[in-house]
Each structure stands twice: as structure tokens, then as C-alpha cells.
Amino acid sequence: VPGERLKLTVLVKGAGCDNMSALKMLTPAEGLPAMKRFVVETIERAGPNASPPLTVGVGIGGPFERAALLAKKALTRPSGEPNPDPEIAAIESELLDAINATGIGPAGYGGAQTALAVHVESFPTHIAAFPVAVNLDCHSHRTTSVAL
Numbered sequence: 001v002p003g004e005r006l007k008l009t010v011l012v013k014g015a016g017c018d019n020m021s022a023l024k025m026l027t028p029a030e031g032l033p034a035m036k037r038f039v040v041e042t043i044e045r046a047g048p049n050a051s052p053p054l055t056v057g058v059g060i061g062g063p064f065e066r067a068a069l070l071a072k073k074a075l076t077r078p079s080g081e082p083n084p085d086p087e088i089a090a091i092e093s094e095l096l097d098a099i100n101a102t103g104i105g106p107a108g109y110g111g112a113q114t115a116l117a118v119h120v121e122s123f124p125t126h127i128a129a130f131p132v133a134v135n136l137d138c139h140s141h142r143t144t145s146v147a148l
Contacts, residue, residue, distance in 0.1 A: 005147045005148060006147070006148050007145055007146070007147045007148075008145065008146055008147075008148065009076045009143065009144070009145040010143065010144055010145075011072070011075055011076050011137070011142070011143045012142040012143070013075075013137050013138065013141075013142075014051075014138060014140075016049060016050060016051055016138065017046075017050040017051055017054065017136040017137050017138040018135070018136070019049070019050075020042070020045070020046035020049055020050040020136050021042075021071070021133070021134055021135045021136050022038075022042045022045075022133070022134050023064070023067060023068055023071075023131065023132070023133040023134070024038050024131070024132050025064065025129065025130070025131050025132075026038070026130040026131070026132055027128070027129075027130060028127065028128070028129070028130045030130065031130075032091070034130075035060060035130070035132050036091075036094065036095060036098065038132055038134070039056070039058055039095055039098075039099070039118075039132070039134050040095070040098050040099060040102065042134040042136075043056070043099050043102060043104070043114065043115070043134075043136075044102055044104070046136060047104055047108050048104070048107055048108020048109075049108075050136045050138060051107070051138035051139055051140075052104055052105065052106055052107065052108065052113075052114050052115065052138070052139065053105075053106050053113045053114060053115055053116045053139050054099075054114065054115045054116065054136050054137060054138060054139070055075060055079055055115070055116055055117045055118075055119070055136075055137040055141040056095070056096075056099065056115050056117070056118045056119070056134065056135075056136060056137075057070075057071040057072060057073070057074035057075035057119050057121075057134070057135040057136075057137065058070075058071055058074060058095070058118065058119070058120040058121070058132065058133070058134055058135075059071035059072070059073070059074060059120075059121050059122075059123075059131075059132070059133040059135070060120065060121075060122045060123075060125075060130070060131070060132050060133075061122045061123035061124055061125040061130075061131065062123040062124070062125055062131065063125070063126075063129070063131065064131055066123055066131070067123075067131035067132060067133040068133040068135070070121040070122065070123055070133065071121070071133035071134060071135035072135050073121050074119035074120060074121040074135070075119065075135055075137050075141070075143065076143045076145070077119045078143075079116060079117045079141060080116070080117045081119075083119065083120055083121070085122075088120050088122060091120055092117075092118045092119060092120050093118075095118040095120070096115055096117065096118045099114050099115040099118065100112055100113060100114050100115060102114055106139070116139075116141070
């Protein structure tokens with residue numbers, strides 16, 4: 001790697017929340033409204049099985065596998081830290097509000113706190129593709145980084 005240091009990031013998560021994750025290949029014509037619906041529908045399908053309140057990682061763009069990697073990378077950002085791109089940060093905020101409006105709540109018992117944070121990462125993609133991946137992490141969201 002360039003430089004004299006190596007940064008390692010670890011994300012500890014269980015399979016229950018991971019099992020509720022999803023990926024969908026949308027068309028560009030479906031646009032952001034379809035992406036937002038897919039994210040919220042993924043949360044609704046997961047219900048209590050993902051152990052809410054959740055941290056939600058969303059990856060958009062790239063080819064199929066890049067979207068999934070982006071969603072996982074999104075989960076390694078410090079919880080609640082918005083994307084530096086203001087347009088993506090606005091999407092994160094809108095998705096957080098929509099997810100919390102589902103009323104699933106902690107452990108699925110209802111309430112206003114279904115997600116604690118939504119983090120979105122993006123990457124350029126082919127003009128004919130719009131891959132979207134949603135990777136869920138449960139209430140015990142644990143991530144850390146160290147530079148060696």
C-alpha cells in the first residue's frame with residue numbers, strides 16, 4: 001500500500017442481521033425513488049429478525065459485487081457520521097426518517113427508533129445498471145479501526 005502505515009478496520013456482526021440483508025439490480029430509469037423503496041422494504045421484511053434498532057449500510061453503484069462491498073463499507077463509518085457528499089447525506093437522512101416511520105421499533109415491539117443510523121456509499125456504474133445493496137447490523141453495532 002502507499003505510505004508507511006496500514007489501516008485495519010473490523011466490523012463484528014451476527015448472522016441474524018446479515019441474513020436479512022439484500023441486493024437488487026434496478027434500472028437507472030427506476031431512479032432514486034425505487035432505491036429508497038427497496039431500502040425501506042428490506043427493513044420491513046426484516047422486521048424484528050435483524051434485532052433493531054439497526055445501523056443500515058447501503059451501497060449503490062459499481063457492478064453487482066461492488067454494491068455489496070460498499071454496503072458493508074458503509075457500516076464501518078462511525079455511527080451517525082454523515083457522508084461527506086451533501087447530496088448523499090440528504091439521502092441518508094431521508095432514509096433514516098422513512099425507516100423510523102415504519103414503527104417496527106426496538107426488538108420489533110413497535111416504536112419510533114427502528115434504525116440508529118443509515119450510511120450510504122456510492123460508486124460509478126454502467127449506464128444500464130443501478131445496483132443497490134442493503135447490509136444490516138443489529139443494535140450491538142461494533143466497529144473499530146487501527147493504523148499500524
